[in-house]
Amino acid sequence: MKKIAVIGTGYVGLVSGTCFAEAGNQVTCCDINQSKISSLLQGIMPIYEPGLKELVQKNVERETLAFTTKIDEAVRAAEVVFIAVGTPMSATGEADLTYVKQAAETIGSNLNGYKVIVTKSTVPVGTGKLVESIIRKSAPKGQAFDIVSNPEFLREGAAIKDSMNMERAVIGATSDKAYEIIAELHIPFTSNIVKSSVESAELIKYAANAFLATKISFINDIANICERVGADVTKVSEGIGLDSRIGSKFLQAGVGFGGSCFPKDTSALLHIAQDSGYDFNLIKAVMETNEGQRAQVVEKIMAALGSLKGKTISVLGLAFKPDTDDVRFAPALDIIPQLKTLGAQVKAFDPIAIGEAKKQLGNQCDYSDDLYETIKHTDACIVLTDWKEVKGLDLVKVKRLLKRPVIVDGRNLFDLDEMHDLGYTYISMGRPAVY
Numbered sequence: 001m002k003k004i005a006v007i008g009t010g011y012v013g014l015v016s017g018t019c020f021a022e023a024g025n026q027v028t029c030c031d032i033n034q035s036k037i038s039s040l041l042q043g044i045m046p047i048y049e050p051g052l053k054e055l056v057q058k059n060v061e062r063e064t065l066a067f068t069t070k071i072d073e074a075v076r077a078a079e080v081v082f083i084a085v086g087t088p089m090s091a092t093g094e095a096d097l098t099y100v101k102q103a104a105e106t107i108g109s110n111l112n113g114y115k116v117i118v119t120k121s122t123v124p125v126g127t128g129k130l131v132e133s134i135i136r137k138s139a140p141k142g143q144a145f146d147i148v149s150n151p152e153f154l155r156e157g158a159a160i161k162d163s164m165n166m167e168r169a170v171i172g173a174t175s176d177k178a179y180e181i182i183a184e185l186h187i188p189f190t191s192n193i194v195k196s197s198v199e200s201a202e203l204i205k206y207a208a209n210a211f212l213a214t215k216i217s218f219i220n221d222i223a224n225i226c227e228r229v230g231a232d233v234t235k236v237s238e239g240i241g242l243d244s245r246i247g248s249k250f251l252q253a254g255v256g257f258g259g260s261c262f263p264k265d266t267s268a269l270l271h272i273a274q275d276s277g278y279d280f281n282l283i284k285a286v287m288e289t290n291e292g293q294r295a296q297v298v299e300k301i302m303a304a305l306g307s308l309k310g311k312t313i314s315v316l317g318l319a320f321k322p323d324t325d326d327v328r329f330a331p332a333l334d335i336i337p338q339l340k341t342l343g344a345q346v347k348a349f350d351p352i353a354i355g356e357a358k359k360q361l362g363n364q365c366d367y368s369d370d371l372y373e374t375i376k377h378t379d380a381c382i383v384l385t386d387w388k389e390v391k392g393l394d395l396v397k398v399k400r401l402l403k404r405p406v407i408v409d410g411r412n413l414f415d416l417d418e419m420h421d422l423g424y425t426y427i428s429m430g431r432p433a434v435y
């Protein structure tokens with residue numbers, strides 16, 4: 001059992017803090033955001049994540065999990081301090097380390113004994129050294145501490161499951177003692193631990209996300225070729241994915257990747273490469289293809305409807321993927337303003353993410369968590385998130401509700417023959433269009 005402080009109670013800090021508590025550690029999750037901590041103290045989750053509320057409640061009740069804005073106190077009481085603050089994309093595309101630096105200063109000025117300081121946030125190579133130097137400057141002279149890089153690999157929407165059953169943990173430590181402490185914390189979650197230097201651990205996180213983003217853009221490029229040569233990308237994907245050297249995951253063509261990680265991490269990796277003197281052309285192409293996929297959705301709806309002036313479009317899905325309320329870099333945030341600029345009215349459906357989307361899109365569209373109300377009387381429908389509600393659409397009913405039977409599907413959810421038989425104009429990604 002270890003006393004742990006987690007600085008930053010967002011998707012990563014809250015989930016991993018809760019899982020460390022579930023494993024029997026004494027965890028305090030801290031944040032500078034007073035309203036987030038107040039909500040948590042009242043049992044209200046600031047994010048949507050399946051299974052999170054129950055696990056938080058259980059651990060608060062058995063007093064293994066606490067929440068506070070008093071970061072100083074939590075750091076002083078802890079043996080292990082995790083930094084899990086945001087590292088958003090800066091205006092120039094690099095990772096913004098403002099919050100990481102703030103956290104390091106707080107840790108340094110409250111270092112009252114040996115502690116292991118673990119960076120869980122996704123940070124550029126060299127940040128471990130930076131955190132170490134900030135702490136050394138503000139800590140009492142001669143106070144011993146160790147630095148660890150322990151990047152997080154959880155997926156939003158499956159965060160608890162991923163954290164309780166990690167495929168691997170990566171631990172880059174500055175001492176064997178620190179490595180052992182952090183490795184022991186991971187025993188309940190995984191037996192696959194990759195021991196590396198701090199620098200390698202920092203790069204592993206970016207390399208993992210960039211590789212997954214590359215798979216997505218690769219299949220999207222193949223989808224674009226499919227459209228030109230009359231092939232079907234879902235078949236191509238199946239045909240290559242069954243090769244175990246390739247694997248079928250992250251090979252679904254569509255509107256491209258979004259979310260709080262892939263866009264910012266590919267961009268940050270490009271900068272890491274540039275700063276090291278390397279021109280990472282492949283990742284530039286991955287980012288370019290991704291932007292093109294979003295533009296295609298708008299082109300496809302225009303191809304089906306002609307001018308969008310005076311038309312009403314229903315958009316199904318605001319979250320960047322199902323089972324999360326996260327809309328950071330979600331395709332909807334790009335596509336809805338484009339539809340508006342082209343003169344369309346937009347009605348948007350999402351079962352969970354309306355609150356978050358409103359903060360970004362304001363009154364650019366009407367929002368509803370009622371799928372069929374959203375579709376009713378619209379000229380066409382665009383699918384952007386593969387929510388189970390959307391996958392399970394009653395297509396006969398939808399056809400009755402739409403003014404014209406037009407669906408542009410950014411997630412390739414429906415069967416081409418069925419859409420043909422139902423009389424739809426159905427335009428998906430990398431598959432023959434149905435008219």
Ligand code: NAD
Nearest residue numbers: 008009010011012031032033085086087099102121122152
């Ligand atoms: P988030 O924005 O949801 O949460 C970050 C939290 O840190 C916020 O609540 C913010 O108020 C708090 N914070 C900022 N500065 C602080 C400070 N000085 N002291 C205390 N709290 C502070 O971010 P997130 O999605 O949890 O991501 C955190 C990090 O983990 C990022 O580097 C991200 O790239 C990485 N990551 C995220 C995911 C994911 O799926 N969200 C997965 C793996 C890794």
